[in-house]
Amino acid sequence: TVVAVLARLGKIDLTPYAALQYGDIANDQWYSASAKWARAENLLARQFSPNPPTPRGELAVILVKYLEKMGVTLPAITEPVIFADVTQMTEEEQQAFQILYKLGVFKGKDKNLTMDTQGSTTRAELAALLHRIDTIFKEK
Numbered sequence: 001t002v003v004a005v006l007a008r009l010g011k012i013d014l015t016p017y018a019a020l021q022y023g024d025i026a027n028d029q030w031y032s033a034s035a036k037w038a039r040a041e042n043l044l045a046r047q048f049s050p051n052p053p054t055p056r057g058e059l060a061v062i063l064v065k066y067l068e069k070m071g072v073t074l075p076a077i078t079e080p081v082i083f084a085d086v087t088q089m090t091e092e093e094q095q096a097f098q099i100l101y102k103l104g105v106f107k108g109k110d111k112n113l114t115m116d117t118q119g120s121t122t123r124a125e126l127a128a129l130l131h132r133i134d135t136i137f138k139e140k
Contacts, residue, residue, distance in 0.1 A: 001031045001034070001035065001050050001052075002052075002054055002059065002062065002126070003031070003034045003035055003037070003038035003043065003044070003062075004030070004031045004034040004035075005126075005130060006034075006038070006043075006062075006066050007033075007034040007037055007038070008034075009130060009133065009134060009137075010066070010069075010070050012034075012037055014033035014034055014036075014037055015033075017033050017034075017036040017037040017040055018032070018033045018036065020036040020039075020040060022035075022036060022039050022048070024039075024047045024048045024049075025039065025048050026050075029050065031050050035048050035050070038062075041065075041069055042065065043062050043065045043066055043069070044062070045058055045061055045062070045092075046058070052120065053120030053121065054120070054121070055117065055118050055119065055120065056115060056116050056117055056118070056119050056120070056121055057089055057090065057093035057096075057097075057115070057117035057118065058093075059121055059129075060093055060096035060097050060100055060106060060115070060117075061092050061093060061096045063096070063100060063105065063129070063133065064095075064096040064099050064100065066133075067099075067103075067133070067136070070137070072136060072137075074099050074103075075099060075102045075103065077095070077098045077099065077102065080098055081098060081101055081102075081113060082113070083097060083108070083113045083114065083115050084108075084110075084112040084113055084114040084115075085114050085115055085116065085117060088117050088118060089115070089117045093117055097115050097117075101113075103132075103136060104132055105129055105132045105133060105136070106129070
């Protein structure tokens with residue numbers, strides 16, 4: 001799951017989270033401790049599911065919350081970009097996409113800056129997003 005990859009990327013000590021109990025997170029699964037960490041740190045906006053896909057809008061919100069937790073200074077959005085599918089985004093998703101666009105993490109799926117908020121992220125796209133986040137950590 002995405003949260004397992006984020007926990008590894010952030011070198012999170014998952015030991016304190018393993019014993020936590022959440023009704024939507026199974027115990028003793030390969031992802032359990034990282035999912036519990038994500039829930040405890042309020043990275044998850046909805047019920048946890050280990051099965052992809054996570055909609056891109058939800059992923060954007062998770063990534064912004066993650067960057068905040070990891071101490072990354074998020075840019076102020078003074079001149080918002082107009083995304084082609086802005087009407088399909090929640091306010092929280094729009095704000096997350098604005099921040100991630102300014103950081104160079106999300107770049108849009110086409111020249112019209114379609115973020116495809118309800119679409120899924122391929123493994124290749126997720127790898128690119130995580131690489132960009134890792135670059136941010138290295139520049140920090």
